[in-house]
Amino acid sequence: AIGSPGPESEAVAWSHVRPAVDKLKLFYQYSSSIETHLPQILQTLCIGDVNKNLERHQALARILCQLLDFVFEFDSLKMKTPQIQNDFSYYRRCLSRGKLSNEVDLKSAMNEDELANHISMFYAYPTPMLKTVTEVTTQFVSKHQVVKSVTECLSTLAGVCYHSVSNSKKKPQRPETMAFCLRVMVISIIIYDHIDPQGAFSKTSTINIKNSVKVIQTYGNSSDMPNLISALKYNTKHLNDPATSKSIKSLIATSA
Numbered sequence: 001a002i003g004s005p006g007p008e009s010e011a012v013a014w015s016h017v018r019p020a021v022d023k024l025k026l027f028y029q030y031s032s033s034i035e036t037h038l039p040q041i042l043q044t045l046c047i048g049d050v051n052k053n054l055e056r057h058q059a060l061a062r063i064l065c066q067l068l069d070f071v072f073e074f075d076s077l078k079m080k081t082p083q084i085q086n087d088f089s090y091y092r093r094c095l096s097r098g099k100l101s102n103e104v105d106l107k108s109a110m111n112e113d114e115l116a117n118h119i120s121m122f123y124a125y126p127t128p129m130l131k132t133v134t135e136v137t138t139q140f141v142s143k144h145q146v147v148k149s150v151t152e153c154l155s156t157l158a159g160v161c162y163h164s165v166s167n168s169k170k171k172p173q174r175p176e177t178m179a180f181c182l183r184v185m186v187i188s189i190i191i192y193d194h195i196d197p198q199g200a201f202s203k204t205s206t207i208n209i210k211n212s213v214k215v216i217q218t219y220g221n222s223s224d225m226p227n228l229i230s231a232l233k234y235n236t237k238h239l240n241d242p243a244t245s246k247s248i249k250s251l252i253a254t255s256a
Contacts, residue, residue: 020087027074028119031132038067038136046140046149054156065157067133068187069180075127076227084123092116127235130187134194141195154192155206161185162212165219179224182216186228190235199238201248213251229255 041064045053054061078084122128141150161181168178189207193200200207216228233252238244 017087017090020084021091024084024088024119024123025115028122031122031129034067034129034132035136038133039140041067042137042140042150042153043144046146046153047144048149050149050152050156054153061157065161065180065184068157068184068191071129071133072183072187072227072231074129078123078128079126088120088123092120127231130190130231130235133187134191137191138195147195147197151192151196151206154188158185158188158192158207158212161188162208162215166211166215168219175221178219179221182220182224182228185212186216186231190231193236193238199241199244200236201238201241201244203243209248210251213248213255217255 041060044057044060045064047053125131137150141147161184164173164181165178165185173181189200189209189212192205192207196202196205198204201209213229213232216225220228229252233239239249239252
């Protein structure tokens with residue numbers, strides 16, 4: 001449609017782009033719902049006694065873990081699919097030029113150009129879902145002044161996932177369960193590193209980063225392991241701080 005523009009080629013291009021645009025809109029709407037519902041989850045799990053809350057609300061803790069797993073999987077797939085940007089760019093060109101005006105739902109599918117702008121900005125970020133979850137959590141911490149409680153919750157989730165994987169020789173786990181635990185552990189570490197003033201790599205951190213990286217190296221599957229290490233390397237906030245030990249920096253650098 002770009003190389004040889006015309007009604008027929010544009011119609012064919014749109015028939016291919018439209019399903020992709022619908023999916024992009026759906027995931028953007030899901031990210032917006034995270035902004036509403038994640039604070040409610042954190043409110044229940046992180047206000048008061050965190051350990052008791054996690055014990056009392058195990059189903060909710062599981063939902064939080066599933067969300068963190070989804071965040072990792074979505075962003076990994078997004079980074080491997082540059083066509084997302086191309087499809088949406090073509091859609092926006094159609095929208096701005098008023099092409100395909102005979103399509104009744106061309107604009108309504110995206111609620112006009114303003115929503116298209118928001119969606120474009122969302123997908124322009126390398127890891128949009130992680131950005132959403134991190135920002136929502138940061139705002140929650142700032143609003144309620146509960147850094148300690150939220151980091152305790154995240155370190156507990158990371159610890160449970162770590163032990164579930166590291167003890168798999170004594171208590172065998174299905175490969176998909178181990179992969180799930182490693183993804184949740186990594187996202188928990190990343191968010192912890194963003195909201196704790198000292199970060200996840202400091203000596204005061206309640207997360208053992210060395211052991212976490214080693215369990216990824218030992219038990220991570222071939223498709224996930226590079227992404228897990230890269231996530232720690234590129235999405236954390238304090239890894240390159242002067243206070244972060246050289247051994248941790250080296251461990252992550254040589255594992256990626």
